[in-house]
Amino acid sequence: MAAAPLVVSVPENDYAEALDDLDGVETVVWDMAAPHPRGAEIRLAVMPYMTRLSLADVAVGLDALEVVQLQSAGYEQFLPDVPDGVTLCNAAGVHDASTAELALALTLASIREIPKFVVSQASSTWEPLVLRSALADSRVLVVGYGQIGRAVARRFAPFEVTLTAVASRARDGDELVPHVHGIDELPELLPHHDVVVVIVPLTDATRGLFDADALSR
Template sequence: MVVVSFPDSLLLHAVGDISGVEAVLWDLVAGPATDERIEVVIAPYLGAAQALDAVADLPACRLVQLQSAGYDGVFDVVPERIGVANAAGVYDAPTAELALGLTLASLRGIPDAVRSGDSARWVPLGQRTSLADQRVLIVGYGSVGTAIARRFNAFDVSLTAVASRARAGDDLVDTVHGIDELPSLLPDHDVVVVIVPLNDSTHQLVDEAFLAAMPEGALLVNVARGPVADTDALVRHAGRLRIALDVTDPEPLPDGHPLWSAPDVLITPHAGGNTTALLPRMAELLREQLTTVAAGDAPRHLVRPIVKT
């Protein structure tokens, strides 16, 4: 039997019984584990990097399964002897939905309409920008980026994709450009959606030069991580550009921060993945992963391999 710790009973019950798996509850935030037999730790949904240092005290632990696609900060606290798997695929649809929703809301002036409605006033929006015929650049063409492209494709846009390295295209784009091509691509696009992982090479990728290269009136949508963008640069370019953010740096964004009142800025409070689709899709992933581990095989989505002893 493989002993697996779950961070809460809701997730444990959603996953259900799995042959070859003994499930135990361990709230990593509440205190140290009381069961030294734990071999697989399922991280909490929020604050994984802050809680996972406790796994270092588990002698039998060989795998941490994250409930997030991102894993920034996790390697700093989880010992190298322990493998790490992320939740790739779980957030594709919800994040893609929000990226599209932020884009449509910003282009069509929905925040202005809501503000007018709050004061019970009919204020015409005037002519707004249609998503149709816009040139859309997706920066970060992994599984979430592809899901975003698939949804945007239904809106009669032209699509360009960028990844860490150039490669062949797919059914949505003729080619995938390398990130080194960004300076020449940015001036020719009306909507730029950022969905890169946060690492040393993407920290403040969206900086002064990035934003200055975007044409006036273009829209930046960040559904990646807050530190991917330089917040001070965002404030400086707000108004010249439209900006829609699901993530900020710092996060939570403090009350009264200049970004809240900057012109043409729409902010959602890191809500991309938290939908009704989350629990059933997470439970399905965990059932697949734990069934594989119980059979003695390597799980999918390893971002750091399991060290064999």
């Protein structure tokens, strides 16, 4: 007798189509907005991206549930509600490139005052160009030097900046930074940098890390 297929719930049809060719896997499309009629059979559930749902919201009736797969790198908000015997997986590594690209794009837009140009364009207001700062020669501080933090540093490096990295603990550097500073050094480092990119997980240790005092530096 053939083994029962692994029933996997996915939030969108595209995901189900991508898994069609996997032997021994049966996908059901479930956006988790309401209980699924086959909920008791689901062993692996993929959460919708950027969801406000908690595991307590969706785990009711999922008697066979073994694994919950998140589509985000962050997972802290889900930890309090992980059911006993269920493994919670995040999407570590999936968003490194896109998040780092966004950090660079927003930094360039801010330094070059692109939002002001957008407003002027919308109102057909054309003011004489003035000299604006450049990212080149800036001192960039990356706070949080995990996978995404390194991806951020890698994208800033070609812009002729001076990179400094901060992590939970001091350690040797890599090909991008000669040394990684500990988080306890942050107050001393902040006044000496032009750009600060914060890419840390929200934990008890990082909550309130950038308070009014830190921002004033």
